[in-house]
Amino acid sequence: MEQGWLGLEGQVVIVTGGASGIGKHVADTLTAAGANAVIVDMNVQTGQLLDGAYCVQCNVTDPQSAQQGR
Numbered sequence: 866m867e868q869g870w871l872g873l874e875g876q877v878v879i880v881t882g883g884a885s886g887i888g889k890h891v892a893d894t895l896t897a898a899g900a901n902a903v904i905v906d907m908n909v910q911t912g913q914l915l916d917g918a919y920c921v922q923c924n925v926t927d928p929q930s931a932q933q934g935r
Contacts, residue, residue, distance in 0.1 A: 874899035881925050884908045884915065892918050 878895050882888035883904035892902045893916060902918035909920035924930040 871895070871898045871900070875901065877901045877903060879903045879905060880918075881905045883918065884920070889915075892916075 873895060876899075878892075878900045880888050880892040880895065880902055883892040883902065884906035885908065888904075888906070892904055896902045896917050904915055904918045904920045905923050905925060906920065907922065907924050909915060909922050911920065911922045913920040923933070
């Protein structure tokens, strides 16, 4: 895969559920395409780096959890 094929160089992308499985593959693919990925998942620590992606711990199905990052 060629970096730049999606035109995402330098853009920030948010991948929910990106710590494992399909979400992790999506985050890795977008990072390889030049994007700056932010992984939002319940199974990470905020501020952690996972394969070059910044992590935010959050349960996106819980409004209170989602608002804690404000």
